[in-house]
Amino acid sequence: DQQVKQNSPSLSVQEGRISILNCDYTNSMFDYFLWYKKYPAEGPTFLISISSIKDKNEDGRFTVFLNKSAKHLSLHIVPSQPGDSAVYFCAATLTGGGNKLTFGTGTQLKVEL
Amino acid sequence: NAGVMQNPRHLVRRRGQEARLRCSPMKGHSHVYWYRQLPEEGLKFMVYLQKENIIDESGMPKERFSAEFPKEGPSILRIQQVVRGDSAAYFCASSPPGQGYQPQHFGDGTRLSIL
Numbered sequence: 001d002q003q004v005k006q007n008s009p010s011l012s013v014q015e016g017r018i019s020i021l022n023c024d025y026t027n028s029m030f031d032y033f034l035w036y037k038k039y040p041a042e043g044p045t046f047l048i049s050i051s052s053i054k055d056k057n058e059d060g061r062f063t064v065f066l067n068k069s070a071k072h073l074s075l076h077i078v079p080s081q082p083g084d085s086a087v088y089f090c091a092a093t094l095t096g097g098g099n100k101l102t103f104g105t106g107t108q109l110k111v112e113l
Numbered sequence: 114n115a116g117v118m119q120n121p122r123h124l125v126r127r128r129g130q131e132a133r134l135r136c137s138p139m140k141g142h143s144h145v146y147w148y149r150q151l152p153e154e155g156l157k158f159m160v161y162l163q164k165e166n167i168i169d170e171s172g173m174p175k176e177r178f179s180a181e182f183p184k185e186g187p188s189i190l191r192i193q194q195v196v197r198g199d200s201a202a203y204f205c206a207s208s209p210p211g212q213g214y215q216p217q218h219f220g221d222g223t224r225l226s227i228l
Contacts, residue, residue: 004155032214043117043204043219044156051214089155095214098169100146101206103155 003027004092006104013111019077021107023090026071030092034101035064035075038087047088048075080111116140117220118187119205125226132192132199134223138207145188146206146217147180156204162188192225200227 005024013019021035031052036044050057050064050073057064063076077084090104116139126132138145143163148156161169162182173180177195182188192199202224206217 034216036219041221043119043206043221046216046218049214049216093214098161098171099144099208099214099217100158100161100169100172101148101156101217102158103148105153105155 002105003030004090004102004104006088006090006107008107009105010108010110013080013109015082015111015113016079019075019080019084019109019111021075021077021088021090021109023073023075023104024071025073025092027092027094027102028071029094029097030102032093032095033064033066033073034091034093035062036089036091036103037084038089038106044089077109080109082111082113085109085111116142117205117207117218119203119220119223121223122221123224123226125228126195127228128196129194132195132225134190134192134203134205134225135187136190136205136207136220137187138205139209139218142207142209142218144208144210144215144217145182146208147188147190148204148206150202150204150222152201159190195225195227197227200225 034049035047038044087106091101118137147159158172160180202222204222206219208215
């Protein structure tokens with residue numbers, strides 16, 4: 001039962017343009033969502049998060065949007081840079097329910113020159 | 114990933130042997146989580162521990178796997194009598210205590226290979 005889904009295994013974007021990574025979830029009890037970035041042979045690095053009481057959170061070039069009614073969130077990166085090339089994981093949790101993270105399967109982003 | 118230290122980075126075991134994976138959380142972090150990533154998959158939660166206590170082990174296989182986080186020293190994930198299907202990357206994460214949700218910070222993982 002995949003409760004967090006990232007339906008695009010890969011995405012290719014030109015440098016300077018916007019990257020949009022999507023994530024869907026099925027468990028309406030999730031109330032906190034995170035994005036992690038992962039390079040090969042390294043652990044995931046926390047990027048940005050959003051609480052279910054908000055619909056947008058911004059941090060520099062990264063913005064996360066949450067649409068609770070659609071159970072959908074997205075990560076926008078603008079402008080995209082070659083160093084952004086990595087696998088991006090969406091994760092969700094139920095705060096107060098042990099804080100364990102449920103991850104999607106990841107999207108490989110490639111930013112081309 | 115400064116702070117969360119995992120060792121060894123790579124571990125090779127033969128079927129039937131034991132594997133011990135160690136994790137030292139970031140300074141000031143008292144919550145430790147273990148996740149497993151199989152090839153081409155996302156990370157899957159295994160267990161959540163605080164000092165000397167297992168808080169949530171709902172993701173741990175019922176047999177052969179155990180975890181501890183003693184009062185002194187690192188957290189240990191132990192796999193007894195390893196099988197080929199245990200080959201995976203095992204990641205540890207930690208978070209600080211406190212009110213409100215605190216994002217987990219991950220180590221670089223241990224790649225376990227079973228011959």
